[in-house]
Amino acid sequence: MKRREFISLLSGAAAGWPLAARGQQSGRVWRIGYLGFGPASNWTREVEALRSGLRDLGYVEGKNILIEFRWAERADQMHDLAAQLASMKVDVIFAPASTHVESARKVTKTIPIVFATHADPVGLGDVASLSRPGGNITGLSMLLTELSVKELEILREALPHARRIGVLWNPTTPSHPTAIKAIKAASEKLGVELVITPAGTVTEIEKAFSTMTRESVRGVLVLGSPIFNAQGPLLAELQLKYRLPAIFAYRPNVDAGGLMSYGADFSDLYRRAASYIDKILKDAKPADLPVEQASKYVLVINLKTAKALGLIIPPTLLARADEVIED
Template identity: 80%
Template sequence: MRRRDFVTLFGGAAALLPLAARAQQSTKVWRIGYLGFGPASSWTSEVDALRSGLRDLGYVEGKNIAIEFRWAERADQTFDLATQFVRMNVDVIFAPASTQVEPARRATKTIPIVFAQHADPVGLGDVASLSRPGGNITGMSMLLTEISVKELEILRETLPDSARIGVLWNPTTPSHPTAVKAVEAISEKLGVQLVLAPAGTVTEIQAAFLTMSREGVSGVLVLSSPLYTVQGVLLADLQMKYRLPEIFANRANVDAGGLVSYGADLNDLYRRAAFYVDKILKGTNPADLPVEQASRYLMVFNLKTAKALGITIPPTVLARADDVIE
């Protein structure tokens, strides 16, 4: 081969390399392991919000991203599902709440973990600080402790004659002990006595309501937990059976028949969590991505439920609602 021909051939091949590299990059399909707490039907709007956020950032499922879903029926199943993602070597584990983050953290110290509604990431040790997470975990926080205190205040205003209020909390939700301490601390100031009712299973939820009813509570503060979200219909039924108005953090529980909710806009949090997935896939270390706190909070009342329970919502309280179900 003549030298000129060799140089021409080599130069042409070199010119093609960037194109080949770009083609290979464009066909890369990133894999996201979604560690859910089922049934999946209870989280349709949140999953849609995450997908919407990813689409806005240029991701198309089946083309450059794939979401592998695993849904735990019980909290003790989440670790096994997290280890499945580790064996699959997914690019990111999406673990929405502390219930899923804790087992994901135990399963891997290297695969990035993104959360969307973590209650207390610093307090539980999942990140070193909000500004500098410092490990393989980051995402959006919903400030459960502060929200729970506000929910107790709202329930007290809604039921001004209440002297005893039940608190349904889940021992399998890592953030709940801290939230329980916070509502206990504010209860005396509000002039109410609390009846704490732990429940980590459906059977325990049913037993807890029987106990709270016998203890003479006027209403129930239901601390935010994936279990309580997926059991929205059951909790609404127990509310009517025992005539105990409930307040939640998640609007979905009010849509299912609960009286009132006050909490972070979960759809907004899940949509914004897509930003973290995008940054990580583009090479940013999760340790350098500050945790953001929820900025949108919603109060929703179900007036159909209020009427069925024979409750008149004080006008000063109802006027602050962001939405009302007639």
């Protein structure tokens, strides 16, 4: 081959290199760090909702996206797991609620963080405002203060003669102190006395029910928290053991045997969170993506549990239920 022909051939090959590079770039596999609070089996519905949302946007696991799951069994494990994801340099950290975000924000100021069920993102300082988050954190929110007050009202309607109501809260959930203030104010208008009882671990949950029983409460408001959401069967068992009708923020607690739940549709929020991940992977900045509010709230009543507790649910409350479980 003559020197001139060789140089021409080499130049032609070089011209093709940028195209090849672009082809490889378009075939990039994105990595999502999922920071969860286990057991993982309790979150199957929500995980599938997130995956479904991603599939609808063209992402296929193992082909152009990988999800790195990290499940904490206790709240004090969350920070180390968040640090693991940050050290892996994932493209986005999915941290569903305020408890998860609290840990994730401490380990990175640069990796985008997306939440799905944050209770109070502005009040806790995770975003500057709902319309302009301003940092590396954004997502979807449900205002726990308003939600908890509504749950107290519903429980009071179900238990019209109750004068003492227990409130189960978690000191490790950042949004709970604010929610408790709102509940206290509402309780005065409803004419009920609150017995506010903390539980930050699984062991403390049963102790809390025992304490509330000694304090002669007639029902329990269980504030939404990752640990309580993950302990549906245990809470349902304690509800029956201590004969304390309970209302929850998380619908699967009722599927597990809890009496009632009123709260945002978690599956809907997780599915919508996929759009935030998609926008960020397409170079949108979390600081510029407004926080959206939950739009679907569901009241579910378990009549089988009501019967086991010897409780008659008022017809007016049953008529407002979005779903009634009868067997």
